[in-house]
Amino acid sequence: MVSHPSRRVVRGAFATTAAVVAAVLPTTPGNAQPSAADALTKYNELSQKAAQLNQDKLKAQVDLAxxxxxxxxxxxxxxxxxxxxxxxxxxxxxxxxxxxxxxxxxxxxxxxxxxxxxxxxxxxxxxxxxxxxxxxxxxxxxxxxxxxxxxxxxxxxxxxxxxxxxxxxxxxxxxxxxxxxxxxxxxxxLSASTRNALKNAGDLSPIQAPPGTAGKALQFALEQRGDRYVHGANGPDEWDCSSLVQAAYRYANVSIGRTSYAQAKEGRAVSRGEVKAGDIIVYYSGQSHVAMAVDGVRAVHASTEGVPVKIADIDSIGPISVIRRISD
The missing domain is CATH 1.10.287 (Helix Hairpins)
Structure with a gap:
């Protein structure tokens, strides 16, 4: 478990990557803003494909084992x-x-x-x-x-x-x-300002996790805010989306699968309106990304390369596929 006490300060609202970047995109006349926005959209698409391939590779490795x-x-x-x-x-x-x-x-x-x-x-x-x-x-x-x-x-x-x-x-x-x-x-x-916005770790302020197993897992995930995202990494200072969630629940003495595909079947399903701290939120129709709920509005996740582990609005991360509760 890695803590970053020196970074536990508020560094912005719980906005999506796109929203954060939009705040720093140039607004001067000409084609600068549309070009920067297109570049960011393309980067997000490529990153999402890479994340899915990463999960596919991890699944094959689990199957091989x-x-x-x-x-x-x-x-x-x-x-x-x-x-x-x-x-x-x-x-x-x-x-x-x-x-x-x-x-x-x-x-x-x-x-x-x-x-x-x-x-x-x-x-x-x-x-x-x-x-x-x-x-x-x-x-x-x-x-x-x-x-x-x-x-x-x-x-x-x-x-x-x-x-x-x-x-x-x-x-x-x-x-x-x-x-x-x-x-x-x-x-x-991408422009320097856009890359800096992507690198922003967002809210690093202290957050009190609830008691119990789910709260203990959330505590671990929150303490990794600011860590690097690396495809296939397993910590302690570098993560991909599913390794962060797996390590968080391992810290809470609960064993779950390594991939987002496996985590989409763990525990029991809950609705969007029932979401609470520690729930696993799996995104996209291919279930290639996973985050952990901080509360009913926010989630902490390892997003993609160039973006650190951070908090974001649950619904801004992507289309939700399934929400799973590991512990009541």
């Missing part, structure tokens, strides 16, 4: 199944050896060599036991080989799925980097 876990379990099951098959094969081989060494008798040979009725019954009992043992051992061997074959298929499928996910991650990483380069180029084309 799960598949690797399946592969590890499948390898363990395969090793166990093969060991069981070898053990049963040894048992069958032993029974076969005993049979061919003459220790196993037919009913006729038992009758011919028996000294008495009791001796005959004893020999017949031994014959039946050997037969049952052999049949049982063969069945166990068949079952063990079948299990080993199934474990082999499972391991191969998990290995193939992991390979596909690795390739997918590589592609998404390339797509993300390309998108980031475009966004950064667009960012550098």
């Amino acid at each position: 799960a598949k690797q876990g399946e592969l590890d379990r499948a390898k363990g099951d395969l090793a166990t199944a093969r060991k069981a098959a070898e053990s049963q094969r040894d048992q069958v081989d032993l029974l076969t050896e005993v049979t061919y060494s003459g220790a196993r008798f037919s009913q006729l040979s038992a009758l011919l060599v028996s000294d008495s009725q009791q001796d005959f019954l004893n020999r017949m009992s031994a014959i039946n036991i050997l037969a049952a043992d052999n049949a049982e051992a063969l069945q166990r061997l068949t079952d063990a080989v079948t299990a080993a074959d199934a474990a082999t298929r499972t391991a191969d499928e998990a290995r193939e799925a992991s390979g596909k996910l690795l390739a997918e991650i590589d592609q998404k990483s390339a797509d993300l980097q390309k998108q980031l380069n475009e966004a950064r180029t667009q960012y550098n084309s």
